[in-house]
């Protein structure tokens with residue numbers, strides 16, 4: 001059950017070397033301004049594929065990797081694919097978050113009699129939805145991209161939770177939240193990972209600096225009075241743990257707030273850990 005098919009092997013000179021199941025991949029990593037580990041030079045040169053932005057978005061060795069493959073990340077399986085933007089369908093720095101969400105839901109369910117309602121906003125390929133559903137939550141998964149919601153549904157099938165109570169919503173987050181407010185829908189746990197820049201279902205522009213406050217205000221209106229947690233994460237430069245916790249402090253005045261860096265932890269004997277975004281959480285204890 002504890003199989004972990006992801007490893008950060010090394011990083012340096014603006015790149016990172018990661019293992020996803022049986023494939024090792026090199027991708028850009030602007031934070032890794034240090035040098036690569038000399039002892040790992042063979043691992044770098046033996047990589048299966050690499051992505052760079054030197055001549056436009058460009059993969060080398062793409063043929064060495066199947067169109068899609070499945071990895072096991074402890075209790076969660078994820079289908080991965082090489083995309084034209086260098087993503088593979090997994091942000092590994094969020095793995096810890098999935099674990100925490102699962103623990104928080106399990107603890108809350110032990111205390112409350114009703115179903116736990118979990119809302120995953122900007123939900124991408126659905127790792128957190130898988131975690132929450134495995135913990136027994138009723139989930140609502142929202143993303144503006146039809147393709148990403150389809151990918152998340154495939155992940156639910158692979159994890160054998162497709163029949164669990166999960167609402168799959170293809171919509172702009174702010175439009176969806178306004179509808180939920182009107183319908184009087186309430187949630188016990190909410191995760192939101194607003195992108196620096198995104199597009200809603202009908203092309204609505206989402207720029208974090210303009211749209212996130214509205215999203216957070218709407219989140220406040222769909223929270224159950226006795227909610228369990230709100231997790232806010234960001235990959236946007238400058239949105240540090242302090243910035244995220246300040247935002248939560250300004251908008252919500254109950255609960256205890258913690259925050260930190262999202263980290264890609266290097267494998268033992270490998271290179272250095274890499275910070276990749278920030279998180280902040282309100283626990284309503």
Ligand SMILES: C[S@@+](CC[C@H](N)C(=O)[O-])C[C@H]1O[C@@H](n2cnc3c(N)ncnc32)[C@H](O)[C@@H]1O
Nearest residue numbers: 094122124143144145172173193198199200206
């Ligand atoms: C950075 S990814 C989120 C990563 C994900 N939370 C994870 O850790 O795996 C951003 C996601 O937000 C979606 N998105 C962008 N703008 C949106 C909007 N206005 N409404 C809903 N989803 C949006 C994108 O389709 C994409 O899947």
